[in-house]
Amino acid sequence: MKKHNFSAGPCILAPSVLEKAAAAIKNFDNLDLSLVEISHRSKSFVNVMEQAQSLALEHLGLENKGYQALFLQGGASLEFLMVAYNLLQSKAAYLNTGTWSSKAIKEAKMFGEVVEVASSKDGNFNYIPKNFTIPSDVDYFHCTSNNTIFGTQMQEFPETSVPLVCDMSSDIFSRVLDFSKFDLIYAGAQKNMGPAGTTLVVIKESILGKVTRQIPSMLNYKVHIDKDSMFNTPAVFPVYVSMLTLDWLKEIGGVSAIEKLNNEKAELLYTEIDRNELFTGFVANKEDRSPMNATFNLVDDSHKENFDVLWNEAGINGLNGHRSVGGYRASMYNALPIESVQVLVDVMKELERKA
Numbered sequence: 001m002k003k004h005n006f007s008a009g010p011c012i013l014a015p016s017v018l019e020k021a022a023a024a025i026k027n028f029d030n031l032d033l034s035l036v037e038i039s040h041r042s043k044s045f046v047n048v049m050e051q052a053q054s055l056a057l058e059h060l061g062l063e064n065k066g067y068q069a070l071f072l073q074g075g076a077s078l079e080f081l082m083v084a085y086n087l088l089q090s091k092a093a094y095l096n097t098g099t100w101s102s103k104a105i106k107e108a109k110m111f112g113e114v115v116e117v118a119s120s121k122d123g124n125f126n127y128i129p130k131n132f133t134i135p136s137d138v139d140y141f142h143c144t145s146n147n148t149i150f151g152t153q154m155q156e157f158p159e160t161s162v163p164l165v166c167d168m169s170s171d172i173f174s175r176v177l178d179f180s181k182f183d184l185i186y187a188g189a190q191k192n193m194g195p196a197g198t199t200l201v202v203i204k205e206s207i208l209g210k211v212t213r214q215i216p217s218m219l220n221y222k223v224h225i226d227k228d229s230m231f232n233t234p235a236v237f238p239v240y241v242s243m244l245t246l247d248w249l250k251e252i253g254g255v256s257a258i259e260k261l262n263n264e265k266a267e268l269l270y271t272e273i274d275r276n277e278l279f280t281g282f283v284a285n286k287e288d289r290s291p292m293n294a295t296f297n298l299v300d301d302s303h304k305e306n307f308d309v310l311w312n313e314a315g316i317n318g319l320n321g322h323r324s325v326g327g328y329r330a331s332m333y334n335a336l337p338i339e340s341v342q343v344l345v346d347v348m349k350e351l352e353r354k355a
């Protein structure tokens with residue numbers, strides 16, 4: 001039997017997606033060739049790319065609104081740099097909510113002034129700062145919607161006149177938002193969409209072309225838009241599996257249906273974290289808790305050995321917290337069934353009985 005996979009990334013994928021992906025490795029589109037040994041410019045693969053792009057825009061409600069969807073390489077980490085390269089002329093504003101935000105800020109500083117509008121570093125990023133002010137003279141505002149490592153999620157996004165840029169790597173396609181408020185959204189595939197190796201970038205085209213610097217072709221969003229994400233050989237397998245996942249999401253009712261399920265999973269686990277006196281949540285304010293990544297600790301570390309044995313015996317994978325936080329992290333991405341969360345909750349109750 002397959003494990004209950006709470007891995008923070010690369011993530012769990014739907015069984016039907018993995019089956020189709022495995023089949024395509026052997027024989028893709030009845031070509032008697034593998035997906036990974038045909039030209040990316042063949043009709044079969046161009047169809048995949050076009051479908052992946054249009055499904056991404058459809059799920060976000062951004063079709064025919066001046067947005068382009070790109071599938072690039074280099075991970076979300078390269079977007080930290082590309083965003084600034086393409087958009088930062090003199091000054092940009094950043095909200096610092098964790099490790100990934102901090103890394104984005106570090107890269108942006110190479111291109112201009114960075115105003116850190118607020119930071120939750122003082123609490124080891126266990127909350128989302130609120131009531132900050134975004135200067136009106138910045139080129140854009142950047143935030144991270146879901147902090148994968150610390151388990152916090154932004155529930156509200158600021159109203160601002162400057163372009164809104166968001167790293168949605170770990171909660172893209174997990175909840176309904178008014179995505180048209182955003183001018184650039186990026187997400188590494190491997191948290192909620194597919195295998196590592198491709199990054200979805202959704203850009204409102206009108207925000208480009210405003211910086212005066214020369215931009216190398218591979219780092220230039222305009223070049224990738226003009227070449228339909230085929231300026232160079234795209235990551236064919238990760239793009240295909242992402243397309244399958246987006247298709248699967250559509251079949252099960254889309255983002256609003258998965259949001260409902262994600263909230264049920266989160267409710268189930270957080271209720272147990274709050275009820276069970278052996279455990280304590282990491283996030284300071286309940287309203288900042290992420291339904292995607294639940295971070296929690298044992299109140300008394302003497303139970304660690306027993307707990308670790310119990311969840312391993314129950315077939316759970318990937319529950320250890322990130323090294324910068326410690327404790328435990330249950331990542332409950334779209335494809336994780338609620339039954340797996342129930343198994344974890346049962347293990348927590350069992351530990352309580354045995355303690």
Ligand SMILES: *Cc1c(COP(=O)(O)O)cnc(C)c1O
Binds near residue numbers: 074
């Ligand atoms: C994992 C992660 C990243 C880094 O993604 P890579 O694809 O490994 O570069 C960036 N931002 C967030 C929010 C993440 O969860």
